[in-house]
Amino acid sequence: MAVTIEDLYRSYGVLADAKENLSQHKDAYQVILNGVKGGPKEKRLAAQFIPKFFSQFPELSDSAINAQLDLCEDEDVSIRRQAIKELPRFATGENILRVADILTQLLQTDDTAEFNQVNAALLSIFKVDAKGTLGGLFTQILQGEDIVRERAIKFLSTKLKALPEDVMTKEVEEFVFAESKKVLEDVTGEEFVLLMRVVSALRILQTVNGRQQLVELVVDQAFLDQALNPAAPDILDRLLQCTRQALPLFSKNVHSTRFVTYFCEHVLPNLSVLATPMAGLDIQLEMLKLLAEMSPFCGDMEKLEANLHTLFNKLLEFMPLPPADEPEDGDNSSSDEPKLQFSSVECLLYSFHQLGKKLPDFLLDKVDQERLKDFKIRLQFFARGLQVYIRQLRVALQGKSGDALKTEENKIKVVALKITNNINVLIKDLFHNPPSYKSSVTLSWKPVQKPEAATAPKRSGPEETGASAMKKPVPPAPRRDARQIYNPPSGKYSATIGNFAYEQRGGFRGGRGFRGNRSRGRMY
DSSP states (O other), X not given: OOOOHHHHHHHHHHHHHHGGGGGGOHHHHHHHHHGGGSOHHHHHHHHHHHHHTGGGOGGGHHHHHHHHHHHHTOSSHHHHHHHHHHGGGGOXXXXXXXXXXXXXXXXXXXXXXXXXXXXXXXXXXXXXOXXXXXXXXXXXXXXXXXXXXXXXXXXXHHHGGGSOTTTSOHHHHHXXXXXXXXXXXXXXXXXXXXXXXXXXXXXXXXXXXXXXXXXXXXXXXXXXXXXXXXXXXXXXXXXXXHHHHHGGGOOSSXXXXXXXXXXXXXXXXXXXXXXXXXXXXXXXXXXXXHHHHHGGGOOOOTTHHHHHHHHHHHHHHHSOOOOTTOOTTOOOOOTTSOOOOHXXXXXXXXXXXXXXXXXXXXXXXXXXXXHHHHHHHHHHXXXXXXXXXXXXXXXXXXXXXXXXXXSHHHHHHHHHHHHHHHHHHHHHHHHSSSOOOOOOOOOTTSOOOOOSOSOOOOOSSTTOOHXXXXXXXXXXXXXXXXXXXXXXXXXXXXXXXXXXXXXXXOOOOSSOOXXXXXXXSOOO
């Protein structure tokens, strides 16, 4: 006979009045369990009554959990929400892992209110047993359906960092790190980014040794021990994702040497033939930007001289020689005039400037004099075009502020001015005799650091900027060779302005990651 509302209330009364003799009324609790087979009203009551007396009938614990789970899967969303809300009350002792597993599976719901209820339930059982809760989550991440895995990883990436220290103890954080490493053996690009967000936030890894462990974790994912296949978009996407995740970890104590070495030995030689992993991404410029950002943190490099040669040769490719028929007055509007790729040159010059500090005699002893002369001719030609461009940009931006600078056109010009100013400072350093590596610039796509002091002398001209303007007093007059290099006739390079475009780097955009569809074996 079907259980009625009256039966449920009667049984509830019996159990509520029993107090210390409650375990003797097993039949009354069984009636409540049978309520899951009734109508909507009976099911809603059963969802509330079953967990209330659950702990008093250990011999019926499996039946009680299964009954509540049936309600969590009911067709009526209101019944499901009530059952899910009460589910954390089953999270005691050995049941914590099972409850966490069930709640993790319930993350696949598409009902917003129900999804939020599951999230709240999971967070509540963290306070009961964080390690047990994580055990259920990671079980589903490793073995569950793709949708459950995806949402469980997102849950970890957004919720763990907000948990207090008394919940996320050292032991719990060590468990998270160990389990995350297992998951990272087979991940998509998006999963990799989210899991790195999880482990990077762990307090146990906020030390030099911890950050080094994270870098080693990324190195393993990046396959830096294998040659690069420039025609494989998935491989390039993996390298991009891994390098982006490693970048925030680098410091003067945690070196980027392995990544910088790999870029010099495998990426730069194949730069022109790299396959783009997603539409709209300038893969060449993106790789050059990453190399530039890593280069200040490079430690002792085993093949420094060879890698500097590679970097130097690639820089020469982007710094053209002046036209053979260039008139002395610089008045040349020929359409055959070399195009100046400012964004790429900024990256390559900066990387060379950073690594060149480690072998300051490279341009003196390691390159023959003819090649050094060729390099300085290229620097001079590029600098002349640069000065015209800087002046025109400053004229275009003069008097503009506030909303006027927020238009797309002016945003591009502001970034262009940062790029050209950076190149200008670096060229002046390298044109010294001997070449200097003392100036400091902030890469154009990174936030500008506030100066440490306001005692620097004023700039003497439009080309003086950044650290180079702060490090030396204003001379009474520029040297003759400086005037020849940095003050070209106006108008010659105006045609190249339209060739500049501001490239904004994006993160993972839902495109293909380390594998298109996750498999149980490694794709690579």
